[in-house]
Amino acid sequence: MTLRLYDTRTAQVRDFQPLEPGKVSLYYCGATVQGNPHVGHVRSAVAFDILIRWLEASGYDVLSVRNVTDIDDKILEKSSASFAEDFQPSPDYPAQEPWFALAYRFEQAFHQAYDALGVLRPRYEPRATGHITEMHALIQRLVDSGHAYPATDGSGDVYFDVRSWAAYGELTRQNLEQMQDAPDADPRGKRDPRDFALWKGHKSGEPETAAWDSPWGPGRPGWHLECSAMATKYLGEDFDIHGGGLDLRFPHHENELAQSAAAGHGFAQFWLHNGMVTFEGEKMSKSLGNTISPEEMLAEARPKAVRYFLGQAHYRSQLVYKPGSLQEAEAALERIEQFIARAHPDSTVDSRQGVPPAFQQAMDDDLNVPAALAVLHETVRAGNTALDNEDDDAAQALGSQAAEMLRILGISEVPEPQTAGGPGDAALGQLVEKMLSSRAEAKAAKDFARADAIRDQLASAGVHIEDTPQGTQWSVKSGG
RNA sequence: GGUGGGGUGGCCGAGUGGUGAGGCAGCGGCCUGCAAAGCCGUUAACGCGGGUUCGAUUCCCGUCCCCACCUCCA
Known part of the structure; x- marks a missing residue:
């Protein structure tokens, strides 16, 4: 085609x-x-x-x-x-x-x-x-x-x-x-x-x-x-x-x-x-004052999520922005990224050969990105299922495809905002690890009230934690 | 007045003459000490009125509403 x-x-x-x-x-x-x-x-x-x-x-x-x-x-x-x-x-x-x-x-x-x-x-x-x-x-x-x-x-x-x-x-x-x-x-x-x-x-x-x-x-x-x-x-x-x-x-x-x-x-x-970008259906323009700047968007969500949002509607369609749009994009994108991280994809080839035929067809059809994203999400679900079934080969293959789709859409090519490297990071890491080990002790002692209190405390500071078979993972949630 | 594009489930957003994408949100289940994440299942839509058709959200006619452009604008 x-x-x-x-x-x-x-x-x-x-x-x-x-x-x-x-x-x-x-x-x-x-x-x-x-x-x-x-x-x-x-x-x-x-x-x-x-x-x-x-x-x-x-x-x-x-x-x-x-x-x-x-x-x-x-x-x-x-x-x-x-x-x-x-x-x-x-x-x-x-x-x-x-x-x-x-x-x-x-x-x-x-x-x-x-x-x-x-x-x-x-x-x-x-x-x-x-x-x-x-x-x-x-x-x-x-x-x-x-x-x-x-x-x-x-x-x-x-x-x-x-x-x-x-x-x-x-x-x-x-x-x-x-x-x-x-x-x-x-x-x-x-x-x-x-x-x-x-x-x-x-x-x-x-x-x-x-x-x-x-x-x-x-x-x-x-x-x-x-x-x-x-x-x-x-x-x-x-x-x-x-x-x-x-x-x-x-x-x-x-x-x-x-x-x-x-x-x-x-x-x-x-x-x-x-197509135009609208604010809840109305054209954004300086004269109407209903604008949100790229800068404001980047302050509210990760750059990758902003890019996901900007690209998710068909390019000829009106793109509706409303408060919450970026959080939705963030949620959808995180699901994709988490799967890819767990799937350990091969180094990908940057070409249409690396993506499912349905994705190719969608893109060839006047750049139907919404349909292409549907393929991506379906790939993610299939990949997660493979992971749950411990079918690592299938998961890896699907992970490679997902990574390639994300790359072709330019989403994974968005540079991460530089957050690492400051002296604060090391300090934060030490403190979080310390609290996590306290929580692990509490859990081991079946003192769940204390364990949950620690989790809540971290959450209120913006640190999100997740218990996995490989241990407790933590991450700092960006934006609102 | 002219030109182009629209009205799809709670929200965003594809698509198609017949089995109705996908995401977000919600609900039930599995998993978990409880969560989270993930999986499974699930609720729910095609502006209105006609027509064509065995069958229309999809085609045709009418109608209402919306948006963009006709002035600098991505």
Whole structure:
């Protein structure tokens, strides 16, 4: 069975055939680095990370590219606000900061969040500001072919002429005539209100550092242009997959497609979009204030559990977060991990050969992770049964499969938060061992009241204990 | 107004024209001094109204509701 993926443009699940056998070229939209990452960013990153890992497990060489939008209106606004007289410092924006410093700082915050969740770094991670030359070439090409024009109001803007491109709207199957005009659309020097900026002329008051010379006057790139320019540079005029959040379909991806296609490029064969994360069903957004940040999630549960949670729904589905979600993920994950630890799996092969056919089928079916997880849980149950029956060979085989599934989903690849190593650890260990030996003595003396009191005492301190045939095991329960 | 996607058991969340995933939570049992972990069993769902069909949660029509996008957004 081959991989099938849902393509937004054709609105159907299709067989995935890469342009070049054995290789996959993938571009997915990263963040505009104007603030700290929120859960939606990392959900998207996890979704495409799972895609990449599955492609690699299936034997493909994946050339992945994720952009960093490090120049845009919001970045300039946030920076400019930090220099305003009424500036109120906040944790995210603590001090006066030039736009490029602000962008750089948040770019690093994004890396931290991605790394903490085991998201593989893309092969290339180009910044918009590093590709002005490529953007100019693309604009010129569009101007020359009659699909773009300099603004008629002398602003220095250059717009894409949507009416010059008959296919405009094809990605989201929208009819230009029936689109709702943006209520705050600024017609400026546009031929049509829906024309979008390829290049934004420099305005007085904006920092000089945010302006680049161009044939149309000094200015800075429009948002959509960078992705077209960079995807083409790193992946070619035709490539396999373009991804991003559902909210990017329009206008961002629609415009990307229009400008690239109008420039004569084939562009992406497949358009993939991940669903939104909601807070109890409502869209999370800063303006609504119902957000939970990746940082807050990581404070509440182990990184692996956070990753499990973010990946557990189908990537195209809405992912509902609610208080308790992370604890549920933690419980499910612990069951898997405990089985694997008891099964002593072989060193696993990192490929689709190491997982059950049902798991392969689920993943091949447009990355049906929920169904794949069902296979994983069934494997765990079968493995536990084997352990109970002391069938160690079967348990080990199932353990290897479970470990491999966890690895392909990227969950076991999430780095453990560093907790060990401090001098406190040794002290804690000694104290716990001391109490456990007291408890063992009490148990031996059949003084169960005292034994249970010790267990309760440890529990109230967050130390969880478990009597096993190999003796009493203990662990510190993380989070709430 | 346009476009896309939804409404599944207490919660999360797949899927299918006929024997109704999986997880979390709950209940009963085994195990345990009691627990924990694990195993076994178990409770429980397909928005509403029609239609097609031997049979629909799955297809069709209607209807209600929800979400996203059409403005910066993963």
